[in-house]
Each structure stands twice: as structure tokens, then as C-alpha cells.
Amino acid sequence: MPQSFLDLLHSRRSIRKYRPERLDPETVDLLREIALRSPSSRGINPWRFVFVQNPETLRELARSKGHGSAFLAGAALGVVVCAEEGESDVWVEDCSIASTLLHLGAHSLGLGSCWIQIRNRRAADGTSSEARIRDVLGLPDTFRVESIVGVGRPAETKEGVSEEELQFDKMRDESWS
Ligand SMILES: Cc1cc2nc3c(=O)[nH]c(=O)nc-3n(C[C@H](O)[C@H](O)[C@H](O)COP(=O)(O)O)c2cc1C
Incomplete structure (x- = not known):
């Protein structure tokens, strides 16, 4: 398991293949805490989180998109990151930070996530992914859905991104020219 924040970043990758076992409740509680510790603009905390561990619901959510969500069917947990849209004009940023912390936090606990x-985004039949998820989870119409973070015990290993791969050409000091 990564020891420091830099170790964590050096070894972080998106993991989409998971072992079949469930997560223990203590681990899930740590992920709940990580989500709720996310910083948000003006401390408004517009996010709402739905922790889904029911395999049938996970299979349903795995059909939320035409591409890129099917792997959720094999996850132990899906954290659906939503917001009460009217509470903040920067709910997208707030939900993105929470999604990132869940991804990094899962890795810090030895879990894989994506x-x-x-x-x-849209489902294969063209319906909005958000609308489908509102239906499946019984979310109020005022909720927006930013992401689902799929989590499980990793069944694949990936090398972290190497220093050579870092795109330093996209970075300048002091000014762009
Ligand atoms: C905003 C965002 C949206 C993403 N959406 C998906 C997605 O819908 N499905 C998926 O399989 N991966 C998704 N990913 C994971 C990216 O594909 C992945 O981070 C990228 O390919 C780099 O790989 P790495 O995370 O292993 O370094 C998303 C990542 C981000 C940051």
C-alpha cells in the first residue's frame, strides 16, 4: 500500500477489474468519511452520495452509458456522486473534487477504482445517463449526477505513470510565451 501522498500519486491508475469479494463495512465507512471531507466552494457541500453495494443495482447502473460503465457490474461498490444543483453554481467542481478524493482514497486503502x-453522457439507447440513474436510485428531480466511482479489490495491476510520460511541454513558468 502507498505510504506517502507522492507514493500514492506515483502508483495511482484507474482499475476496472475487481475480485468478486465484498468490501468490509469498516473500509466502506472510511470511504464515506473521505467523501464527506472533500472541500467545496464556500463550504456549501452541495454534494450527495449514494453508496451502492447491491449487485443487482450495480448491474443496472453499469448500463448507464453506451461505453465506459459496463465494468461497474463487477465492482463491489459504486459511489454515485450527485449534487443538489440549486445549492451551488460550482457543484461540478465540488463533485469532481469528491470523485477524485474517492479515487485516491480508495487507492490509499489498497483498493482499485475508476x-x-x-x-x-448518454446510454446506448440515447437516453440521458443522469435520467436513468435518477430512475434507478429514486433521486429527486433537482439532483444532478456528476459521476459514479466504481471500487473493488483490484484484479489487475498497472504500472504507475512514469516521469518520462509526464507532459512537461504543457507547463510553463511565469508566462506562456
Ligand atoms: C473526468 C473523468 C471521466 C472519466 N470517465 C471514465 C468513464 O466513463 N469510464 C472509464 O472507464 N474511465 C473513465 N475515466 C478514467 C480515465 O479513462 C483514466 O483516468 C485515463 O484513461 C487515464 O488512465 P489512468 O487513470 O489509469 O492513469 C475518467 C476519468 C476522468 C478524470
Whole structure:
């Protein structure tokens, strides 16, 4: 397991293959705490989280998009990251931070995880991914859905991104020219 924040970043990857076992409740509680410790603009905390461990619901959510969500059917947990849209004009940023912390936090606990983009996405039949998820989970109409973070015990290993792969050409000091 990574020891420091830099170790964590050096070894972080998106993991989409999971072992079949469930997560123990203590681990899930740590993920709940991680989500709720996310910083948000003006401390408004517009996010709402639905922790889904029911395999049937996970299979249903795995059909939320035409591409890129099917792996959720094999996850032990899907954290659906939503927001009460009217509470903040920057709910997208707030939900993105929470999704990132869940991804990094899962890795820090020795778990694999991957973000599934929901906002602005459609299912295979053309319906909005958000609308499908509202239906499946009984979310109020005022909720927006940013992402689902799929989590499980990793069944694949990936090398972290090497220093050579870092795109330093996309970075300048002091000014762009
Ligand atoms: C905003 C965002 C949306 C993403 N959406 C998806 C998705 O819908 N499905 C998926 O399988 N991976 C998704 N990913 C994971 C990316 O594909 C992955 O981070 C990228 O390919 C780099 O790989 P790495 O995370 O292993 O370094 C998403 C990542 C981000 C940050």
C-alpha cells in the first residue's frame, strides 16, 4: 500500500477489474468519511452520495452509458456522486473534487477504482445517463449526477505513470510565451 501522498500519486491508475469479494463495512465507512471531507466552494457541500453495494443495482447502473460503465457490474461498490444543483453554481467542481478524493482514497486503502463520467453522457439507447440513474436510485428531480466511482479489490495491476510520460511541454513558468 502507498505510504506517502507522492507514493500514492506515483502508483495511482484507474482499475476496472475487481475480485468478486465484498468490501468490509469498516473500509466502506472510511470511504464515506473521505467523501464527506472533500472541500467545496464556500463550504456549501452541495454534494450527495449514494453508496451502492447491491449487485443487482450495480448491474443496472453499469448500463448507464453506451461505453465506459459496463465494468461497474463487477465492482463491489459504486459511489454515485450527485449534487443538489440549486445549492451551488460550482457543484461540478465540488463533485469532481469528491470523485477524485474517492479515487485516491480508495487507492490509499489498497483498493482499485475508476471514475465513470455521467454528466453530459448518454446510454446506448440515447437516453440521458443522469435520467436513468435518477430512475434507478429514486433521486429527486433537482439532483444532478456528476459521476459514479466504481471500487473493488483490484484484479489487475498497472504500472504507475512514469516521469518520462509526464507532459512537461504543457507547463510553463511565469508566462506562456
Ligand atoms: C473526468 C473523468 C471521466 C472519466 N470517465 C471514465 C468513464 O466513463 N469510464 C472509464 O472507464 N474511465 C473513465 N475515466 C478514467 C480515465 O479513462 C483514466 O483516468 C485515463 O484513461 C487515464 O488512465 P489512468 O487513470 O489509469 O492513469 C475518467 C476519468 C476522468 C478524470
